[in-house]
Amino acid sequence: MAKLLYRLGKWCVRRPSAVIASWVLLLGITVVLGMVFKGPISNDMSIPGTKAQDALDLLNEEFSQAAGGSVRVIFAVQDGTLADEANQQAIASALEALRQDQAVINVSDPFATGTVSQDQRIGYADVTYSSAASEVTEESKEHVLDAIEITREAGVQTELGGDVQMSELEIIGVSEIVGIVFALLVLIVTFRSFMASWMPIATALVGVGIGIMCVYYSANIFSITSTGTILAVMLGLAVGIDYALFIISRHRQQMAEGVEAKESVARANATAGSAVIFAGLTVIIALAGLSIVRIPFLTVMGLAGAFTVLIAVIVAVTLLPSVLGLAGSRLAPKQKKLKRKPAEKKTQTPFAYKWARFASRYPIPVALVVIALLVVVALPMRHMELGLPDNGSKPVYSTERKGYDLLSQGFGPGFNGPLVVVVKGSGTGDITEEATAEAAKVQQLAGVAFVSSPIPNQTGDIALLSVVPLTGPNDKATQQLVHDIRAASDKLMVTGATALNIDISERLNDAFPIFATAIVVLAFVLLTLVFRSILVPLKAIVGFLLSIFATMGAVVSIFQDGHLADVFDVANPGVILCFLPILLTGLLFGLAMDYEVFLVSRMREEFTHKGRAKEAVYDGMGLSGRVVTAAGLIMIFVFGSFIFVDDPMIKVMGFSLTAGVLIDAFLVRMTLVPAVMALLGRSAWYLPKGLAKILPNVDIEGDSIKKELEQA
Template structure:
């Protein structure tokens, strides 16, 4: 591969403007396509085949009059000293609701006074607007009309908030999170390169690659089911790795310039060496993301493929657009110089192949290993009581109308109103369906956590009925989950005694089923990832212990990351420090998604750092010295790359959407722990302690496994031999 990348770098040098122009043509073409097609994201995050989905299918078939239309809930609270029954308050609410049907997309609107959806104190009530279209297809114009009506009531002194199944607060891409991440990345690059111009090059190239990737996803949403959260996830990952990959190639180019190579030769070599490592690292990340499809969960597959596509595009940008931009910059990109700050940690006289950090690890390997393991163990401990769920309106900021509406509903009707359960009763094989329904309802009433339950409501042929249950606890509370499981456990006995099939559905039940499915998928996915990592690293490093240490380090990173997010997001410690409105369950797809992403990124740093150690070991045969050399030469670049990635991920903590906020927190901490505790500390300390044993590799295995020259060292040696031979022939002539 290095041979072809070397030739590619040389070709790009001569055709730099064509390459840059091609990228802009692609960007323009996708922009025009988007302008004509628009976007069509599908917010469905269900999993076909779960118990709740099967029950929902029966519900939609047997109760078609209920429809699948999206709903916006108007939630009212009377002014202080008045009730919703006060003459003026009632008149204002009813007058406002008369304006709702003016929107032709509205199928029905309820009157809280007729449906009696007002609490006992007559202070809080709600009205439902049902639309003709599904929740995710309700237009922005319809949402705006609803918000306009709510605003008019607020001006009249009646607190009016919105809720329901229609998403009112969209996931934003291109907002403050991305800007903050890019600014931090720029300052880190400026510090690393000691040049404001050079620092801007990785930013420009990564943003262009990212923009093309984002446009591909948005255009693709018109042809396949993609959730909007996939877009934010793709931006988060691709922006971080795109800047990192450009950094690696640009750093290698500056090193070659410092060695006295011409600009063309430097670009060719940087593309062949660092470019090869970038391709390998990028493909690893893409495989990890696409590997999410093995858990067979549609929305997770869409997220993985979307992010994988964007990473693939930024890899292409790194090995084509970056060399082209460097070629245009020419002499304005200066050769590498020693960083004054990092110089404090560099070699002392007589210690040219080491720095202060490496010498400390070499002097105290065992205590450092123990400290890393204890730290990882302490951080991992909270993960033992992890609870999975999906964020709802109750986890949003109090600045949003959805959160205020959620709190009003809980205040007026109890926590359970925000997570109702729908029990579907199937008595199609019963001789007396009505009697069977009554008996079943009596048994449902006996469950401890039931706050309110409606009588069975049969369909037109009387063979099916639904029972609405309000739990005493909220939708993400453990007691609510236990209630759902208790009803399902009781279903077999009810079917036997009453000849009635009993199924539970509703948003809360669907959430529980998705969380359980994802929890079951994590061990399977992690096992595949670990096996893949072992095989990959054995081929790359031609060692048994180095890959084993790398995989164990990844598992420590994963458990520590999960423990950290449980400590913050679920247990509620330091939530205000991170701007998190309220503690709650861990995002149910976070563990699986974090496993895939952190695996790819961990292997990136492992390859960039340990490959340099292996190169020095092959030359010197000194295992301990090779660790010091690797830390000195690759450590600063890995440090800068990790800091950039942490800055980008951490910037997403400022996002309003709780899903994006929690993913940003998890990935920022995961990279922090993996880069600085595992890759830069634990792994080098272990390799120092084990010495030559780290590089043990059976000869029989060495013969059958292909040699992957990741950074093109073998190719460059051959090139040098060819040039030396040509020079010799010229001199002889």
């Protein structure tokens, strides 16, 4: 590995203009493909094979008129009632304007259908489209926004709900730019050089640009969610900057030791580049491993993120060496002028070196304190409740949240999560009569507020019932009601957003142990291969488990229990994003192994060259601790910038990744690892002779390059 990357670095340094031009050309081509031929971004999170999805598929096939997307227009007044003549006229005008859109097949009238609250102050109309929610055009959405201005100007509060997404997420917004700026400041402090600092940002942006544009284009083939595109941006930026940081840091260290600039680039590519390859490989495999759970939207999300990370790795070992080669010796650290005679000069010991000595001197107390702290933070995870955020999780100022609150106020909390019940006919009787009998059974179940009259399809095979629960969409009682309806009769199938979310959460819970086991086995195999040790991988796995449990505990404490909710602008604490545990396990595994590889590989390098275990811990931390600290801070700023977006799913993902990196990088890798490595001593690097013969030597420390250079 090291020899190959050394030669690749040499080749890139000799042809910098050609390599840079090739990457710029590739970026231009992908931007054209991504922007001009961009596929539709979907919000479909369905899972084929679940009971709710089976019911929805049947509905789409046999009751196509009920399968179109819809926008719910909610009207409310503070003074008077909606029945007042002026308000009725304004609502009628708005509804007539909505009907002018040719994509609309029906606009209900709240006064005709009775969808007005008992006090006559809140009502709603449903706008139904001929196409699915994800296929409703921007022109139709603009038409809705223009139409509701009629009632708003007349003094009637008008908000929106339904399953049609009325606004798209910004991929790069103000908060993300702020995160990049903070990352640049960290690089400037770390390198003490502006020239060295902008390079990781520039190369990371090239990688992210290519990655995200390819994801946009692939949306023509696969169902790509907006969450998946944001995840790809998050990871591409964070790992792209970090991988460049490690290579540049090694390059500047070597130049400070007197190595010629171009030779130093090749050596840095061989050593730090090898670590980047394996670190990136762990992230890629972890993300691609999401396909194990056989959930389509998670598989595509993982592959999109993995592809962006792959581009970041390739950029780091090809484009970056070319840029470093052009910079030449100008990147060398400036030597400080001596104010004393050389004999009187006092060298400053890096803080990371001092911290490693402290952790190694008191390994048992340090390990116990860190483990106890992580266990305490993880405790809230015991009562974690999973689900999918709905409009009730949106910011209080958003029209979706206002509409959600108005519907709860006027019709009860269950009205925001109605259940769609499909009644299958026997084929021998009248479907309306059969559905009416089934509706009576459902009405008797606990937790039911209302059951609508049945609506048969044109062929008389099935009928629809709308069931409004007494409780909200993510309440445990609603989840139980779904199971009770299914158990009440084999003729009843339950679907709708609420039932789909319940089935998705349950399927993900079942899949999590399989995925977690695969991740643990993968971690052990990869780290055994990289470090040629048994105890180091076991220690890394235990540290990873502590990190993931503590991170999920922190997420539950804030996003479910509501502690510090105002600080993080959590609009409505509730259930935790159902796919977060699986997604976070994959992501944090990859990122945790990044730090493990970069930190412990330097310890192994020192141990391999000097043979002293404790000194290897000090030197490894002293040489790489500053860089790992900077890498952790960069990821925290990049991921942390996504905490302040409006979308609740992106917010919780941004927070969980930020907390995960903070916990893993600074508590586990920078504190617990040196303490445990000091306790293990030389035994940390023990590998049975039989296994040593079988395992290939990947030479992540670059020994083969050093021997080759010494013989030359």
